[in-house]
Amino acid sequence: TRLNLVKLCEQILDELQIAELMPQPIVFAINGETQDAYIDEKLLRHILVNLLSNAIKYSPQGGRVDFTLNFDENWVVFQIRDRGIGIPPEDLQKLFETFHRAGNVGEIPGTGLGLSIVKSCVDLHQGDIYVESKVGEGTKFTVKLPISC
Numbered sequence: 399t400r401l402n403l404v405k406l407c408e409q410i411l412d413e414l415q416i417a418e419l420m421p422q423p424i425v426f427a428i429n430g431e432t433q434d435a436y437i438d439e440k441l442l443r444h445i446l447v448n449l450l451s452n453a454i455k456y457s458p459q460g461g462r463v464d465f466t467l468n469f470d471e472n473w474v475v476f477q478i479r480d481r482g483i484g485i486p487p488e489d490l491q492k493l494f495e496t497f498h499r500a501g502n503v504g505e506i507p508g509t510g511l512g513l514s515i516v517k518s519c520v521d522l523h524q525g526d527i528y529v530e531s532k533v534g535e536g537t538k539f540t541v542k543l544p545i546s547c
């Protein structure tokens with residue numbers, strides 16, 4: 399079945415807010431002409447919940463999180479950008495490995511599983527995931543999924 403992506407994103411943001419995982423605002427924006435997509439709701443939830451809760455968790459000083467949904471012909475592109483602690487360059491390559499945590503996490507709790515689950519979900523949908531980050535400035539994750547298979 400086709401999934402209403404805008405509705406799902408809004409639902410997830412509401413749920414995170416109710417769970418009080420959201421001390422700072424997540425600013426949601428949509429670009430392009432919205433389309434429903436052949437994407438599995440559970441897999442997409444894993445992807446978005448993990449990336450959004452990381453953006454919040456690794457921004458201990460606060461700072462806005464931008465969540466953008468871009469419709470681009472046959473692709474939907476999700477971007478989650480934070481202004482948190484960032485990821486050291488030497489950790490970027492190992493980020494999606496199970497149990498890998500970067501050297502700068504300090505006391506921030508975690509098991510290092512979230513991103514390996516995200517990566518598996520993206521691969522199951524034959525999508526792509528990229529990360530850009532600068533220590534002390536913030537991090538941007540981009541997930542690109544085909545709208546129909």
Ligand code: ATP
Nearest residue numbers: 452453456484499500508509510511512513514537
């Ligand atoms: P959990 O299994 O609870 O998600 P985790 O958050 O440590 O634990 P991942 O979500 O897999 O694990 O993330 C792996 C590592 O990548 C983190 O430990 C952290 O070092 C780094 N990381 C992930 N997202 C961010 C982010 N938005 N900002 C800074 N570092 C991040």
Ligand code: MG
Nearest residue numbers: 452508512513
């Ligand atoms: Mg995590």
